Amino acid sequence: DVKVTQSSRYLVKRTGEKVFLECVQDMDHENMFWYRQDPGLGLRLIYFSYDVKMKEKGDIPEGYSVSREKKERFSLILESASTNQTSMYLCASSFSYHNQPQHFGDGTRLSIL
Amino acid sequence: GQQVMQIPQYQHVQEGEDFTTYCNSSTTLSNIQWYKQRPGGHPVFLIQLVKSGEVKKQKRLTFQFGEAKKNSSLHITATQTTDVGTYFCAGSSGGGADGLTFGKGTHLIIQP
Numbered sequence: 001d002v003k004v005t006q007s008s009r010y011l012v013k014r015t016g017e018k019v020f021l022e023c024v025q026d027m028d029h030e031n032m033f034w035y036r037q038d039p040g041l042g043l044r045l046i047y048f049s050y051d052v053k054m055k056e057k058g059d060i061p062e063g064y065s066v067s068r069e070k071k072e073r074f075s076l077i078l079e080s081a082s083t084n085q086t087s088m089y090l091c092a093s094s095f096s097y098h099n100q101p102q103h104f105g106d107g108t109r110l111s112i113l
Numbered sequence: 114g115q116q117v118m119q120i121p122q123y124q125h126v127q128e129g130e131d132f133t134t135y136c137n138s139s140t141t142l143s144n145i146q147w148y149k150q151r152p153g154g155h156p157v158f159l160i161q162l163v164k165s166g167e168v169k170k171q172k173r174l175t176f177q178f179g180e181a182k183k184n185s186s187l188h189i190t191a192t193q194t195t196d197v198g199t200y201f202c203a204g205s206s207g208g209g210a211d212g213l214t215f216g217k218g219t220h221l222i223i224q225p
Contacts, residue, residue: 043218092156103158
């Protein structure tokens with residue numbers, strides 16, 4: 001069965017810390033995505049990657065960076081966490097052709113104090 | 114950039130009533146996908162529509178893609194408590210690796 005695993009379900013960090021959110025998929029998908037989900041705003045795309053070491057900015061990349069050193073792993077990095085980055089973060093993956101469905105992880109609820 | 118608008122934001126229905134959510138894009142879409150997110154869960158893919166005017170059914174759920182490929186709808190007949198959740202449409206203008214643009218979702222609340 002399809003599996004997207006996010007490293008933490010809940011995470012609490014302090015303002016100014018560097019935060020790493022990890023995502024691993026076991027489906028050999030080319031594409032991987034990071035979204036944040038906030039009440040009333042839906043899902044907003046932060047970054048996506050269509051191949052190892054490749055990345056593209058989404059709609060709200062400011063304050064974030066990503067890393068994809070291996071095909072199965074996509075990391076989201078908050079360089080200096082701020083309180084407005086408190087949110088639910090969702091990772092997803094898909095095959096690359098014909099707009100295949102995205103498979104989501106369970107999400108990481110991140111609180112920045 | 115591409116915008117996908119979804120209405121209504123919330124819908125309260127009595128169990129057994131029908132429910133419809135509408136999705137409109139500012140640009141022509143190559144395809145549209147629908148996802149369901151249960152409370153406390155993550156979005157789960159329901160269906161993809163690709164052709165102009167396409168209609169697909171999954172039991173009590175009917176999905177439509179507009180003739181101009183700029184709008185879509187999801188209709189649920191005779192809602193059940195298991196239908197509770199948030200329904201998202203997500204559109205793409207390209208055929209490559211572009212991320213989907215999600216609507217803000219419709220929260221379906223069912224009163225027994």
